[in-house]
Amino acid sequence: MKTIAANYTSIFFLLVLFFALGCNKDEIHSNKDLTDGFSITSHGEVILNHNDFEYYDYSAHLIYLKDSKSFVEDFEDLGEFKVHANGEEIYSGETWPGYSSSIPLGPMIGTHPSFYGDNIVSIGFMPYLDSLGNFLPDPREDERIVEALKGYDQFHAGLSCEITSVEYVSSTNVTVKLLLKNNDDFNYYYIDPEKTGIGLFHYFTNGLYIRNFSSYEMYEHEIEIVSADPYNSWDLDWMSVINGNQSKEITITYNNFEEVPPGQYKATFEFPGLSFQVDKDDIIQDNGQIWLGSLRMQKDIIVD
Known part of the structure; x- marks a missing residue:
């Protein structure tokens, strides 16, 4: 009788172990689903996964949330966070309040x-x-993130921009030429300096500035800025359309740039997009999508 009882006891514990392992397997599978694709966690909790957002604009590193998520409720007081691609941690960062006197290094x-x-x-x-004094690579530009986003059709390449030339007509007259490219196959609206005028365009950007990194001297334009009125307004008439996979040359001339002594410099330009001004319902327009964000680019130049 003791042998029979022992056998029943052994079978009971084997069944318990089987179901426990089965539940644990399902739990692991469930957790894996939470971190498939692109996801963000904080303190071991999944804050966002591929079910929570529509797409990621890789050019501006903007995540466009679905209606079920809220930046203020879900992210504003997050603290530390980690970004994952298909379950693998890629990098970590932290939230940074604008009133803070310090700025964290790295992702934020x-x-x-x-x-x-x-x-x-x-x-x-x-x-x-x-x-060694070298700039570390931007972890947001990890190819594993791209693959994770593409796996759920959530990758938008967005816009890119480069400085093609900086030409000095005189010591204070400078022309910068940019090449703006749409890397997606659908249309974007972008802020067009020819439509805004140079004053209003520079309400959204610092524009061109030239820096000597050995002496830390910086030179910039002296344009009179024209503010949007009210400050949070925008107008589709300020914008032009760049078609899918199209490139456009943009030329901006500064007639009153600070005089730059001869030498080697880095020219920097920040190409602007709209941001908080645009409501979610206004992002998609009849002939394309309004591109939000900003692009920063540099070019080595020689001033004679």
Whole structure:
């Protein structure tokens, strides 16, 4: 009788172990589903996964949330966060309130306030140097993130821009030429300096500035800025359409740039897009989508 009882006991524990393992397997599978594709966690909790957002604009590193998520409720007081691609941790960062006196290095999510609407999470990056004085790579540009986003058709390449030339007509007359490219197969609206005028265009950007990194001298334009009125307004008449996979040359002339001594410099330009001004319902227009964000580019130049 003791042998029979022992056998029943053994069978009972085997069944318990079987179901326990089965439940644990399902739980692991469930957790894996939460981190398939692109996801964000904080303190071991999944804050966002592929079910929670529509797409990721890779050019501006903007996550466009679905209606079930809210930047203010879900991200504003997040603290530390980790970004995953198909379950693999790619990088970590922290939220940064605008009232803080310090700026964290590396990836960060700006809060209090965000520069975007409640439907958008913007992941920024503050460059920093390694022990040898070299800039470390931007972890947001990891190819594993691209693959994870493409797996759920959530990857938007967005716009890119480069400085093609900086030409000096005189010591204070400078022309910068940019090449704006749409890397997606659908249309975008972008802020067009020919439509806004140079004063209003520079309400949204610092524009061109030239820096000597050995002496830390910086030179910039002296344009009289024209503010949007009210400050949070925008107008489709300020914008032009760049078609899918199209490139456009943009020329901006500064007639009153600070005089730059001869030498080697880095020219920097920030190409602007709209941000908090645009409501979610206004992003999609009849002939395309309004591109939000900003692009920063540099070019080595020689001033004679």
